[in-house]
Amino acid sequence: MATKDVNLPDIGEGVTEGELVQWLVAVGDSVEADQPIAEVMTDKATVEVPSPYAGTVKELKAEEGDVIPIETVMLVLNESGAGAAASAPAPAAEPEPVAAPAPQPQTNGGSHAPQPAAATPASAGASAEMYPPVADSTVLATPGTRRLAREMSVDINQLQGSGLAGRVTRDDVLSAKGGAGAVSAGSPSVQMPAPSYQGQPGDMEERVSMRGIRKKIAENMQMAKRVVPHFTLMEEVNVTSLVKMRTEAKAMGERKGVKVTYLPFVMKALIATLREFPMFNASIDDEASEIVYKKFFNIGFAADTPNGLLVPVIKNADQKTILQLSAEIVDLATRAREGKLQLDEMRGATMTITNIGSVGGVYATPIINHPEVAILGMYKMEDKPVMINGKFRAQKMMNYTITCDHRLIDGAVAANFMKAFASRIESPSALMLDMI
Amino acid sequence: MSEVYDVCVIGSGPGGYVAAIRSAQLGMKTAIIEREWLGGVCLNVGCIPSKAMITAGHFLHKMQHDGKSMGFTVGKIDFDMKQLKTWKQSVCDKMSGGVSQLLKGNKVDIIMGVADFKNSGEITVQTKEGPKAVKAKNFIVATGSRPIDIPGFQADETDVLSSTGALDLEEVPKNLVVIGGGYIGLEISSYMKNLGAEVVVLEASDALLKGMADPECVQVVARKLKKNGVTVHLNAFAKSWKKSGKSLEVTAEVKGKMETFKADKVLLTVGRKPNSDEMNFKAAGVKVDSKGFIEVNPQRKTSAPGIYAIGDIAGQPMLAHKASHEGVMVAEVIACQNRVYDAKTVPAVIFVDPEIASAGMTEEECKAAGYTDLKVGKFPFGANGRAVSMMHTDGFVKMIADANNNVLLGVHIVGPEASNLISEAALAIEMGATLEDLALTIHPHPTLGETMMEAAEATLGHAIHIIQKPLAKGGKSGASARA
Numbered sequence: 001m002a003t004k005d006v007n008l009p010d011i012g013e014g015v016t017e018g019e020l021v022q023w024l025v026a027v028g029d030s031v032e033a034d035q036p037i038a039e040v041m042t043d044k045a046t047v048e049v050p051s052p053y054a055g056t057v058k059e060l061k062a063e064e065g066d067v068i069p070i071e072t073v074m075l076v077l078n079e080s081g082a083g084a085a086a087s088a089p090a091p092a093a094e095p096e097p098v099a100a101p102a103p104q105p106q107t108n109g110g111s112h113a114p115q116p117a118a119a120t121p122a123s124a125g126a127s128a129e130m131y132p133p134v135a136d137s138t139v140l141a142t143p144g145t146r147r148l149a150r151e152m153s154v155d156i157n158q159l160q161g162s163g164l165a166g167r168v169t170r171d172d173v174l175s176a177k178g179g180a181g182a183v184s185a186g187s188p189s190v191q192m193p194a195p196s197y198q199g200q201p202g203d204m205e206e207r208v209s210m211r212g213i214r215k216k217i218a219e220n221m222q223m224a225k226r227v228v229p230h231f232t233l234m235e236e237v238n239v240t241s242l243v244k245m246r247t248e249a250k251a252m253g254e255r256k257g258v259k260v261t262y263l264p265f266v267m268k269a270l271i272a273t274l275r276e277f278p279m280f281n282a283s284i285d286d287e288a289s290e291i292v293y294k295k296f297f298n299i300g301f302a303a304d305t306p307n308g309l310l311v312p313v314i315k316n317a318d319q320k321t322i323l324q325l326s327a328e329i330v331d332l333a334t335r336a337r338e339g340k341l342q343l344d345e346m347r348g349a350t351m352t353i354t355n356i357g358s359v360g361g362v363y364a365t366p367i368i369n370h371p372e373v374a375i376l377g378m379y380k381m382e383d384k385p386v387m388i389n390g391k392f393r394a395q396k397m398m399n400y401t402i403t404c405d406h407r408l409i410d411g412a413v414a415a416n417f418m419k420a421f422a423s424r425i426e427s428p429s430a431l432m433l434d435m436i
Numbered sequence: 437m438s439e440v441y442d443v444c445v446i447g448s449g450p451g452g453y454v455a456a457i458r459s460a461q462l463g464m465k466t467a468i469i470e471r472e473w474l475g476g477v478c479l480n481v482g483c484i485p486s487k488a489m490i491t492a493g494h495f496l497h498k499m500q501h502d503g504k505s506m507g508f509t510v511g512k513i514d515f516d517m518k519q520l521k522t523w524k525q526s527v528c529d530k531m532s533g534g535v536s537q538l539l540k541g542n543k544v545d546i547i548m549g550v551a552d553f554k555n556s557g558e559i560t561v562q563t564k565e566g567p568k569a570v571k572a573k574n575f576i577v578a579t580g581s582r583p584i585d586i587p588g589f590q591a592d593e594t595d596v597l598s599s600t601g602a603l604d605l606e607e608v609p610k611n612l613v614v615i616g617g618g619y620i621g622l623e624i625s626s627y628m629k630n631l632g633a634e635v636v637v638l639e640a641s642d643a644l645l646k647g648m649a650d651p652e653c654v655q656v657v658a659r660k661l662k663k664n665g666v667t668v669h670l671n672a673f674a675k676s677w678k679k680s681g682k683s684l685e686v687t688a689e690v691k692g693k694m695e696t697f698k699a700d701k702v703l704l705t706v707g708r709k710p711n712s713d714e715m716n717f718k719a720a721g722v723k724v725d726s727k728g729f730i731e732v733n734p735q736r737k738t739s740a741p742g743i744y745a746i747g748d749i750a751g752q753p754m755l756a757h758k759a760s761h762e763g764v765m766v767a768e769v770i771a772c773q774n775r776v777y778d779a780k781t782v783p784a785v786i787f788v789d790p791e792i793a794s795a796g797m798t799e800e801e802c803k804a805a806g807y808t809d810l811k812v813g814k815f816p817f818g819a820n821g822r823a824v825s826m827m828h829t830d831g832f833v834k835m836i837a838d839a840n841n842n843v844l845l846g847v848h849i850v851g852p853e854a855s856n857l858i859s860e861a862a863l864a865i866e867m868g869a870t871l872e873d874l875a876l877t878i879h880p881h882p883t884l885g886e887t888m889m890e891a892a893e894a895t896l897g898h899a900i901h902i903i904q905k906p907l908a909k910g911g912k913s914g915a916s917a918r919a
Contacts, residue, residue: 134734135778137805140843140868143779150774165841167868 004053005073017069018042020062021212029057041212045343055079141168149173213307224370232365232403233414237422239398245428264325269424271297271318272434277417281350283371300349303336310336313349377401441467444572446551449476451747451759452578458767460542467545475532478756481600488524493630502827517607553720556740574742574770581708581748588676596702609700613686615674617644619786621705626789638672653792653850710749734776735769758782783862785855790831793858796846796865809839813895817851821882828852833891842870
């Protein structure tokens with residue numbers, strides 16, 4: 001019977017591999033062309049991979065949790081129709097290849113280049129308490145440097161040596177520990193110690209595999225916290241005028257069928273302020289030791305979804321009207337909750353806004369979405385008594401935070417940024433002055 | 437009554453005593469258990485005594501063969517094997533005594549006796565005074581290996597000798613049949629021949645030193661053995677032996693035909709096996725693999741918490757210096773320092789004539805490890821002034837590097853003092869050195885060490901003291917040895 005290999009297709013620009021979250025078919029299932037066969041998680045999105053052919057599933061080539069390089073065989077189909085008929089007189093020698101010739105062991109580590117085997121004797125289970133892992137035999141570093149890395153808990157296998165032929169120097173290790181250099185700009189995954197948790201026996205606890213979006217969030221947050229020295233500045237801003245303006249805009253939007261929220265106004269105020277403070281719309285290329293100033297404004301906004309935090313991105317937000325932004329926010333947020341975002345809709349943000357004010361909380365200290373260098377937080381809006389011209393007046397007040405990468409942005413700069421931003425929020429008519 | 441040690445080391449060979457000393461240096465209360473001799477096999481019946489005997493063999497050989505060209509007329513040389521044995525023993529005693537002093541000086545408690553695990557936190561030591569319980573928070577197992585037998589032959593140390601018996605003979609046997617052409621068999625063969633024995637080597641595989649050394653290096657040794665009059669039979673399976681009058685007769689299947697060999701002594705050197713069938717490891721929960729090695733992780737932790745294993749019993753290569761390196765590392769791991777076994781190479785030396793030494797990978801191993809582009813070059817000792825003036829010109833230095841970046845991957849030396857030359861190669865490989873690094877380091881003249889620099893140059897394609905094709909730029913090894 002003719003078989004067809006189904007490869008993991010190219011699922012997004014720059015994506016080289018994906019983690020198999022879940023098989024949607026089993027051996028023996030018949031599959032139609034374009035029927036989803038598996039959920040694969042890449043970067044931040046989980047996508048359903050369709051089968052290009054129709055047929056019956058002969059063999060699954062990967063297990064849930066495996067990382068599969070793109071263009072690698074995921075499963076094998078017995079072709080339906082013509083293929084089966086062609087080999088009609090096949091004797092019943094092979095009934096159903098149940099656990100027939102064992103499929104070769106799966107590539108668990110993803111698309112790594114062939115590596116020479118480590119020269120060390122086989123280990124009896126690498127223990128969790130041993131970190132960093134043993135230097136691979138291909139790592140070029142002196143014994144003294146290898147020991148330094150170990151004592152500083154730097155995994156020397158992850159370093160890009162700056163010396164001749166990629167030799168890892170003492171300075172490479174020291175700067176890796178300092179944060180810079182430990183992670184090359186392109187690689188978001190950082191190897192961390194994996195302490196085990198000794199739990200209670202019985203059914204007092206339930207164990208669920210950490211995979212998919214949750215695992216990716218964990219990796220990204222860990223990396224950002226490790227690489228970026230965070231600090232947060234907090235401010236209370238009078239939004240009475242903004243509320244008035246938005247109330248009017250909301251009514252106008254409704255006539256056009258668009259729900260206008262506060263977020264587009266905040267975005268506009270933010271972008272105007274970013275133009276004034278370009279270092280907030282930047283990234284640090286640790287590998288090159290360079291600051292990258294971006295001349296475009298892609299604003300991400302944190303969206304809470306049943307699967308966890310996602311950050312859809314509004315591309316070129318500076319070139320869009322309040323109405324356009326409103327419509328796009330609603331669309332992206334809806335699809336984020338449904339798990340239907342495309343990968344490139346969550347990439348390329350130059351700065352991010354997190355808005356948990358609708359739920360509650362006075363202030364928070366968000367984590368920067370690396371490689372961005374700042375994140376703006378907006379919180380609950382409340383009526384508060386404010387002293388104006390010697391009298392208390394009820395005013396709409398709202399808290400904002402700006403969290404910065406202190407490698408690039410100093411405290412005073414952040415305070416000035418917040419001041420400039422707050423003045424735009426307090427006098428939204430000033431936004432007109434910035435309008436393009 | 438019985439006190440609890442921080443560290444108890446079992447076995448005082450080059451792994452064990454080093455581990456004990458470092459443990460004590462780190463402030464841990466340490467004991468060491470030894471059943472036979474301080475210093476273990478290495479110092480008493482292995483590395484050290486065999487080197488003493490080899491030195492004596494070379495000495496005699498040089499007097500008899502090299503003296504004449506230099507103008508010496510050497511008459512009959514009287515040789516007293518008993519005196520040689522006494523001297524050899526004094527060498528061993530000196531080394532073993534040194535270990536004892538070092539252990540005592542570091543306040544390590546020495547307990548003589550045979551140890552068995554009672555559980556993972558306690559051993560029972562059968563001492564002269566009776567059983568003694570020793571408790572420790574950490575145990576380091578360093579109990580080594582022992583020679584193996586084959587069907588039909590069992591070492592009785594009278595007729596059939598192991599390496600231990602061979603090193604302790606009171607007279608040189610007239611005819612010696614050596615079963616096993618590995619490094620121990622050939623080291624003993626070569627000194628026995630030098631001291632006057634007729635030596636026949638029976639090797640079951642199709643090559644001497646199979647899998648232990650670079651095949652080209654082995655060729656040089658095989659030629660020299662032949663020249664010196666050692667008979668080597670490959671594909672020869674020793675089957676049995678019997679007494680025949682005053683001497684012995686060994687029957688072997690050589691290339692499919694049965695042959696008999698006359699012998700006064702039979703030397704059995706077919707390999708060594710880890711002593712993991714002793715000490716009741718099961719009671720401690722220590723797992724042993726199918727080859728008899730204790731299973732360990734890169735920190736040499738066994739499957740039982742608090743029990744470590746180092747040296748021969750913890751896996752290949754079964755070499756003293758690997759054991760010592762592990763001994764230091766494990767002591768530091770126990771003292772909560774972050775350590776791991778991450779040596780890139782364990783250099784190996786074989787004291788045959790000429791000596792073989794290697795560090796890093798052979799060409800075959802490089803290819804298996806995924807290096808597709810190699811530069812290989814050789815420099816012969818025949819082109820080295822010191823070697824010529826020592827009348828020791830057999831052999832060469834061979835270097836293997838990654839052709840993409842000239843990073844040194846392997847060095848294989850066969851020739852005079854190869855054992856003393858290889859350390860530079862080991863350092864170079866650990867440092868990630870390139871061929872240029874070696875070639876550009878000034879080596880003193882006139883020394884054997886110059887061959888390292890020249891071999892690096894040869895691998896780059898432009899050694900001075902051999903004729904190479906002009907400017908073989910980036911090409912594969914231009915070096916052709918003029919041996």
